[in-house]
Amino acid sequence: MIDSAEQVVEMPDIAERSALLERVLASTQLRRATRLRELLQYVGQRSLRDGCDQIREQEIGVEVFARTEGYDTSVDNIVRVNATELRKRIEAYFETEGANEPVIMEIPRGSYVPVFRNRPVEPAEAAEAPAPAEVVEPEAPVIFPEAAPSRAVNGWVIASLVAAGVLIVALAAVSLNLWMQNRTMHRLLYPWESRPAVASLWNDFLNANPNTDVVIGDAGFAMFQEISKQTFSLQDYLSRADWEAPLTNVQTPEMRSVLNRIGRRMMVSGGGFTIARHLSDLDPLNNRIHVYFARNYMASLVKRDNLILFGASLSNPWMELFEDRLSFVVERKQDSEQTPGAAHAYVVNRSPAAGEQAAYTPSATMGYCTVAYLPNPERNGKVLLIQGTTSEAAQGCGDFLLSESQLSNFQKKLNAARFPYFEVLLSTSQMLDVPLSTRIVAYRTFPALH
Numbered sequence: 001m002i003d004s005a006e007q008v009v010e011m012p013d014i015a016e017r018s019a020l021l022e023r024v025l026a027s028t029q030l031r032r033a034t035r036l037r038e039l040l041q042y043v044g045q046r047s048l049r050d051g052c053d054q055i056r057e058q059e060i061g062v063e064v065f066a067r068t069e070g071y072d073t074s075v076d077n078i079v080r081v082n083a084t085e086l087r088k089r090i091e092a093y094f095e096t097e098g099a100n101e102p103v104i105m106e107i108p109r110g111s112y113v114p115v116f117r118n119r120p121v122e123p124a125e126a127a128e129a130p131a132p133a134e135v136v137e138p139e140a141p142v143i144f145p146e147a148a149p150s151r152a153v154n155g156w157v158i159a160s161l162v163a164a165g166v167l168i169v170a171l172a173a174v175s176l177n178l179w180m181q182n183r184t185m186h187r188l189l190y191p192w193e194s195r196p197a198v199a200s201l202w203n204d205f206l207n208a209n210p211n212t213d214v215v216i217g218d219a220g221f222a223m224f225q226e227i228s229k230q231t232f233s234l235q236d237y238l239s240r241a242d243w244e245a246p247l248t249n250v251q252t253p254e255m256r257s258v259l260n261r262i263g264r265r266m267m268v269s270g271g272g273f274t275i276a277r278h279l280s281d282l283d284p285l286n287n288r289i290h291v292y293f294a295r296n297y298m299a300s301l302v303k304r305d306n307l308i309l310f311g312a313s314l315s316n317p318w319m320e321l322f323e324d325r326l327s328f329v330v331e332r333k334q335d336s337e338q339t340p341g342a343a344h345a346y347v348v349n350r351s352p353a354a355g356e357q358a359a360y361t362p363s364a365t366m367g368y369c370t371v372a373y374l375p376n377p378e379r380n381g382k383v384l385l386i387q388g389t390t391s392e393a394a395q396g397c398g399d400f401l402l403s404e405s406q407l408s409n410f411q412k413k414l415n416a417a418r419f420p421y422f423e424v425l426l427s428t429s430q431m432l433d434v435p436l437s438t439r440i441v442a443y444r445t446f447p448a449l450h
Helices: 015-026 034-048 055-063 078-095 150-191 196-206 219-228 234-239 253-264 270-280 318-319 390-401 405-413
Strands: 102-104 115-118 213-214 290-294 304-312 328-334 341-350 366-375 382-388 422-431 434-445
Touching: 015 034, 015 102, 034 341, 055 078, 055 405, 078 102, 102 390, 150 434, 196 382, 213 270, 219 253, 270 290, 270 304, 270 390, 328 366, 328 434, 341 366, 366 390, 382 390, 390 405, 390 422, 390 434
Parallel strands: 213 290, 213 304, 304 382
Antiparallel strands: 102 115, 328 341, 366 382, 366 422, 422 434
């Protein structure tokens, strides 16, 4: 016999779970996140329709993210990265628009199978115990003193007011102390906010959208193209089928093997690593800035988030999406005089103004880098594009964006209280591949884009 205090909780049936899955897929959390929606739809169908109690990471990589059969999941973590983001979106749904859902869905860590459970119900307050029977005391003579009660009541009121006043003062002191501590902690965590020019740029940028994606270049992909003497588009890069296939113009099997190994490795340049670390310092609590390797980034995020791309299109093919909007573009050419067959980067000025050059070629001690500050395609966020003739030169542009003195001087040139959308070309002096200083060579502003 079941105790009356126990409750029998039935698991939601398949129809109820399927309907919940569809509501989550159609939610604002996933409506524009195409790849995440495809991931949830796939694991949901495998669980509900096919009855799978285990779904492998490699299976998802092949079916959802177009990876080749047998790919190395220890090298390519695209499934794990997207599953982590998907878990956050599902949790956010049940905290916001799905707050009244009686059934909750989640994907536990270490698994890719959705789990459904009834939302916990807060226990009802215990019924009040019946009041004890009133005991009737024998009547006694009632005495009404005249002055004493009045003095007692007045004394109690005064004491209560004094106590309340003391409590309010104490709470105010505690609140002030906590506010001062929080303010001090905030200044320690966000020292850049005390630098006016840096704060002007980065507050406008970060506040344009809750999420900022930093995408660092793929040094292995750049090396692959340089050695093979072929270039590949963003579409080729995402599909991988073309550029990872054996190359017909490579003479020896050994070189083909080397190229295939390079193409499968995730390699980051020193400049890319440094700028990603510096940009992460803008958000020490890791709530707003998310760092991606170019190979793991998703097209759906380009229209949804703020975006920072680091690296020329040779190493970061995502730059291809914006190159037609740029005045200063890093290109590569064959330089037979220095090293026959080797490619050397330089900056092309597509519309030279008076006193500007059509092209800027680096030397052993000087490089060039460019920064473009633009709205994202949907105008619900902003974009920063950072590229250079070398990774170290591009790092000089990253330093420029975090330097109070350099940004302040640039802001004075623009004669603007707030930074407009702009492009700037910088020369960087360098020693042993370390950028030492930068100088503004040319710039453009785009007030019409606001």
